[in-house]
Amino acid sequence: xxxxxxxxxxxxxxxxxxxxxxxxxxxxxxxxxxxxxxxxxxxxxxxxxxxxxxxxxxxxxxxxxxxxxxxxxxxxxxxxxxxxxxxxxxxxxxxxxxxxxxxxxxxxxxxxxxxxxxxxxxxxxxxxxxxxxxxxxxxxxxxxxxxxxxxxxxxxxxxxxxxxxxxxxxxxxxxxxxxxxxxxxxxxxxxxxxxxxxxxxxxxxxxxxxxxxxxxxxxxxxxxxxxxxxxxxxxxxxxxxxxxxxxxxxxxxxxxxxxxxxxxxxxxxxxxxxxxxxxxxxxxxxxxxxxxxxxxxxxxxxxxxxxxxxxxxxxxxxxxxxxxxxxxxxxxxxxxxxxxxxxxxxxxxxxxxxxxx
Amino acid sequence: xxxxxxxxxxxxxxxxxxxxxxxxxxxxxxxxxxxxxxxxxxxxxxxxxxxxxxxxxxxxxxxxxxxxxxxxxxxxxxxxxxxxxxxxxxxxxxxxxxxxxxxxxxxxxxxxxxxxxxxxxxxxxxxxxxxxxxxxxxxxxxxxxxxxxxxxxxxxxxxxxxxxxxxxxxxxxxxxxxxxxxxxxxxxxxxxxxxxxxx
Numbered sequence: 001x002x003x004x005x006x007x008x009x010x011x012x013x014x015x016x017x018x019x020x021x022x023x024x025x026x027x028x029x030x031x032x033x034x035x036x037x038x039x040x041x042x043x044x045x046x047x048x049x050x051x052x053x054x055x056x057x058x059x060x061x062x063x064x065x066x067x068x069x070x071x072x073x074x075x076x077x078x079x080x081x082x083x084x085x086x087x088x089x090x091x092x093x094x095x096x097x098x099x100x101x102x103x104x105x106x107x108x109x110x111x112x113x114x115x116x117x118x119x120x121x122x123x124x125x126x127x128x129x130x131x132x133x134x135x136x137x138x139x140x141x142x143x144x145x146x147x148x149x150x151x152x153x154x155x156x157x158x159x160x161x162x163x164x165x166x167x168x169x170x171x172x173x174x175x176x177x178x179x180x181x182x183x184x185x186x187x188x189x190x191x192x193x194x195x196x197x198x199x200x201x202x203x204x205x206x207x208x209x210x211x212x213x214x215x216x217x218x219x220x221x222x223x224x225x226x227x228x229x230x231x232x233x234x235x236x237x238x239x240x241x242x243x244x245x246x247x248x249x250x251x252x253x254x255x256x257x258x259x260x261x262x263x264x265x266x267x268x269x270x271x272x273x274x275x276x277x278x279x280x281x282x283x284x285x286x287x288x289x290x291x292x293x294x295x296x297x298x299x300x301x302x303x304x305x306x307x308x309x310x311x312x313x314x315x316x317x318x319x320x321x322x323x324x325x326x327x328x329x330x331x332x333x334x335x336x337x338x339x340x341x342x343x344x345x346x347x348x349x350x351x352x353x354x355x356x357x
Numbered sequence: 358x359x360x361x362x363x364x365x366x367x368x369x370x371x372x373x374x375x376x377x378x379x380x381x382x383x384x385x386x387x388x389x390x391x392x393x394x395x396x397x398x399x400x401x402x403x404x405x406x407x408x409x410x411x412x413x414x415x416x417x418x419x420x421x422x423x424x425x426x427x428x429x430x431x432x433x434x435x436x437x438x439x440x441x442x443x444x445x446x447x448x449x450x451x452x453x454x455x456x457x458x459x460x461x462x463x464x465x466x467x468x469x470x471x472x473x474x475x476x477x478x479x480x481x482x483x484x485x486x487x488x489x490x491x492x493x494x495x496x497x498x499x500x501x502x503x504x505x506x507x508x509x510x511x512x513x514x515x516x517x518x519x520x521x522x523x524x525x526x527x528x529x530x531x532x533x534x535x536x537x538x539x540x541x542x543x544x545x546x547x548x549x550x551x552x553x554x555x556x
Contacts, residue, residue: 329416339413348406352399355361356410 029328046177049168103135176262256288282312366394379530408447428479481511486544
């Protein structure tokens, strides 16, 4: 479980620190305060040896590297690749540190083949196209509980239509981390659900779903990849015709169940849920996180979602300090602030109608 | 949904409840002290959490004065200690002595325990001291005549007193809004002296 996460020069974030993170962490803040970037940083540090991940997170933001190779730039603060991305995280028994530097093929290769067009262009400027950073150079450092530090390297860069990748030799990842956002939440559901059914855990999940819809008696996955529900009719019906909330909650709980002892990151957790369903969603998340020892990092900008988070926390009488709410802010000078709220503070804030979003 | 509570001023006065908010609003107005945000914490145990919430606003707001005022109830020293602990738990400096301030470079924090003079009791006791002696005697006689010994005699006495006033109001706070308490009275001089530090 992560206790502290420090981020430097990553996307819009110049410098930011989440201190004293707990089992369930809800990150709030206005638009453009770096909520999603914090989640992405947690994702990158969780897959510290995998240099493909910056490309993956750009893709979830709707960017297509293959269409525009300059997009490799976008992970650097103010697009300044000279300041490497730095992410440092303290876990219970480990400190991990990741530096991401660019690989600039046109700078590193003294001699390259150029196209004839470049010499016959009718636009006159002196700048060589020498800033195309199109790959990532990972410097990885892992310090164990005995303060012994191991260093690794990994790189990735495009070569023609393919990518060249050098993995971090000798490193084996121990953290299982899943990143869920509104666009991918339903994609892995059939496969994940199959695993749950095989592991005989489906009854528990049906119990949670029954809090939203009491008719659901069983769930199965068809060979066509569709998920079917038994709601007491003559035939099973595809879950697609039931509410979106049911599918989303099923998907979230499935993901958490499949991430035992790991990390689940959920961007815009409230997305697709009616405000009345949010308390059930949070109770399910708390329950699943506890049972599977999964650390959750989620974002929201909905006040109803924060209230539901508080109510669920209170309802299940979780041990104190099971969850934290972090509020991100950014001032005109681009300096970040992270406010941290424990259970008592969240309770008082909602009782007093105190603005903590 | 109601409007959210946000910090607007750099000078903050935390008091217990709505009656206290109205009382201190009126007395500060009487003193001509402006730009103080008075927040009723809605329960003595909430001082600590509200102070912690305020401490998370430092990024947005530079605070110059934070003052906490509560009733002594049955333990004057305990009331002071609890406010001192609350300030410190939120990371603020705290005064060493009751009814005093702690000055640091940018921030001044203060604690005042009502009624005053190291006595147990509550804000009602302070207001009762300003009631005309003869009228107060009559109120005490009323208890004797009716053979009633109210559970909270201070609150009952205030209610009986208010029943004799015009306009008719039903709480210490509302009375404050209608000039029923005489803020020129000698008994209010100590609290007024303390509040002068908020100017």
